[in-house]
Amino acid sequence: MPSDITHDPAEIRRQCRAGTFDGYTAGLAPGRVQANLMIVPRAQAYDFAVFCQRNPKPCPVLDITDPGDPEPRAIAPGADIRSDLPRYRVFRHGELVDEPTDITDLWRDDLVGFLIGCSYTFEDAMVAAGLPIRHVEEGVNTSMYRTGRDCAVSGGFAGPMVVSMRPMTPEQAATAVEVTRPYVRAHGAPIHVGDPAALGIADIDSPDYGDRVTIKPGEVPVFWACGVTPQTVVLNAKPEIAISHAPGHMFVADIESTSLLD
Amino acid sequence: MPSDITHDPAEIRRQCRAGTFDGYTAGLAPGRVQANLMIVPRAQAYDFAVFCQRNPKPCPVLDITDPGDPEPRAIAPGADIRSDLPRYRVFRHGELVDEPTDITDLWRDDLVGFLIGCSYTFEDAMVAAGLPIRHVEEGVNTSMYRTGRDCAVSGGFAGPMVVSMRPMTPEQAATAVEVTRPYVRAHGAPIHVGDPAALGIADIDSPDYGDRVTIKPGEVPVFWACGVTPQTVVLNAKPEIAISHAPGHMFVADIESTSLLD
Numbered sequence: 001m002p003s004d005i006t007h008d009p010a011e012i013r014r015q016c017r018a019g020t021f022d023g024y025t026a027g028l029a030p031g032r033v034q035a036n037l038m039i040v041p042r043a044q045a046y047d048f049a050v051f052c053q054r055n056p057k058p059c060p061v062l063d064i065t066d067p068g069d070p071e072p073r074a075i076a077p078g079a080d081i082r083s084d085l086p087r088y089r090v091f092r093h094g095e096l097v098d099e100p101t102d103i104t105d106l107w108r109d110d111l112v113g114f115l116i117g118c119s120y121t122f123e124d125a126m127v128a129a130g131l132p133i134r135h136v137e138e139g140v141n142t143s144m145y146r147t148g149r150d151c152a153v154s155g156g157f158a159g160p161m162v163v164s165m166r167p168m169t170p171e172q173a174a175t176a177v178e179v180t181r182p183y184v185r186a187h188g189a190p191i192h193v194g195d196p197a198a199l200g201i202a203d204i205d206s207p208d209y210g211d212r213v214t215i216k217p218g219e220v221p222v223f224w225a226c227g228v229t230p231q232t233v234v235l236n237a238k239p240e241i242a243i244s245h246a247p248g249h250m251f252v253a254d255i256e257s258t259s260l261l262d
Numbered sequence: 263m264p265s266d267i268t269h270d271p272a273e274i275r276r277q278c279r280a281g282t283f284d285g286y287t288a289g290l291a292p293g294r295v296q297a298n299l300m301i302v303p304r305a306q307a308y309d310f311a312v313f314c315q316r317n318p319k320p321c322p323v324l325d326i327t328d329p330g331d332p333e334p335r336a337i338a339p340g341a342d343i344r345s346d347l348p349r350y351r352v353f354r355h356g357e358l359v360d361e362p363t364d365i366t367d368l369w370r371d372d373l374v375g376f377l378i379g380c381s382y383t384f385e386d387a388m389v390a391a392g393l394p395i396r397h398v399e400e401g402v403n404t405s406m407y408r409t410g411r412d413c414a415v416s417g418g419f420a421g422p423m424v425v426s427m428r429p430m431t432p433e434q435a436a437t438a439v440e441v442t443r444p445y446v447r448a449h450g451a452p453i454h455v456g457d458p459a460a461l462g463i464a465d466i467d468s469p470d471y472g473d474r475v476t477i478k479p480g481e482v483p484v485f486w487a488c489g490v491t492p493q494t495v496v497l498n499a500k501p502e503i504a505i506s507h508a509p510g511h512m513f514v515a516d517i518e519s520t521s522l523l524d
Contacts, residue, residue, distance in 0.1 A: 042308075045308060046304075046307060046308040046311065049308065049311045049312065049315070050311065050326050053311070053323050053326055054326070054336070061315050064312050064315055064316070074316070152336075181524075182524070184446075184524040188524070
């Protein structure tokens with residue numbers, strides 16, 4: 001990986017566009033906001049917008065593009081959501097059908113992009129506080145799980161909340177709450193510490209999205225609401241087409257992480 | 263005014279519904295959330311939802327009702343937005359045509375209600391911090407002004423931000439910033455302290471909404487973003503019908519003010 005890709009959001013997006021980068025974005029561009037993506041047709045966009053309003057913990061909306069306009073003007077003027085992410089997921093009628101690195105050929109005049117806050121936004125603040133980010137240490141994707149907690153429904157958009165997980169000691173977990181709580185629009189404080197079963201997660205070693213990471217002796221799993229949640233609810237809403245980022249392959253925005261602090 | 267109306271949100275709403283209360287709500291039900299209302303047809307609701315997302319300072323959305331459903335389930339289960347506010351404003355094609363105390367006869371199956379955070383939510387916290395609320399002291403409506411600051415546009419929804427104003431000393435203003443900043447979903451910290459002209463306000467003694475209040479010697483005007491802003495933008499969007507609260511006559515919710523603290 002060229003060294004400049006690690007810090008410059010515009011260079012990360014340029015390499016995504018050029019096809020020279022299709023990897024995970026955790027740990028890249030510290031200090032910048034990273035965002036989940038969900039693109040739906042205008043016909044489904046109202047119900048999805050209301051879904052996000054009703055589920056602000058997993059779905060804090062940072063930017064909504066105008067129909068047919070691929071530029072996320074609020075968080076990265078000049079960027080193009082059709083090409084500037086490392087990898088996408090394409091859903092047709094609620095089925096995952098493809099994982100391309102560019103969706104320009106699928107673009108339509110009625111598509112609307114929702115950019116949704118991501119916990120990668122605060123990971124550098126966690127590192128600065130001495131907290132471990134195991135998926136970065138191990139060079140794998142974040143562990144993500146479907147929970148037993150149902151989201152608030154809007155139209156056909158319904159389904160379980162997805163969470164990301166980072167293992168750490170209980171003492172570190174207390175610090176993590178303190179560090180991440182102010183980043184409300186990047187999921188904020190953890191929703192649970194310690195017991196996967198309490199969230200309806202049967203096997204912590206079998207994430208539903210991303211990779212397994214090592215939980216060391218004395219560590220507990222710490223769970224944050226996750227912007228992959230829309231990818232579970234489109235399975236139920238079954239819009240004709242929906243396009244998301246591939247989990248772990250986020251949109252890297254220009255705005256600074258601290259701009260999300262309330 | 264019966265004494266119980268001052269503290270119990272359900273009793274305030276019951277008296278609105280019964281037609282025995284149509285006054286200002288500032289100072290009522292301390293500790294409870296108060297909300298601005300904007301009702302638009304489903305056909306305009308997406309553009310309005312995006313308008314709110316793009317203008318979170320004046321338009322933090324607390325609840326969105328389903329089309330045709332008058333119950334704001336998130337902030338006051340069982341309440342009815344058609345009757346439970348003291349007074350409404352009815353706009354047809356962008357013109358204010360009526361100020362009734364009940365809108366049940368105007369209700370349609372396609373109407374959607376947006377409940378938007380209101381600065382009255384944090385006024386009791388200001389009082390507890392020793393800050394003056396001049397409009398409550400003087401028994402008048404809050405002073406509100408159209409500013410020269412344009413909101414971010416969504417579809418036909420465009421127009422200037424409206425602000426509320428509370429006079430206090432500069433030292434008190436500093437405390438007010440500290441006290442109100444955490445209430446992000448009730449407009450949070452002031453957007454300006456001191457100079458009306460900097461906001462494009464020509465005459466501080468001539469508010470565009472509400473009443474003039476006394477600014478004492480040594481006091482400066484302190485301005486907060488205001489949820490009356492949608493009432494200026496519907497003048498431009500000109501939906502067939504739009505119904506808001508009358509300024510100062512808010513929806514009093516059940517949820518506690520502290521529930522808005524991030």
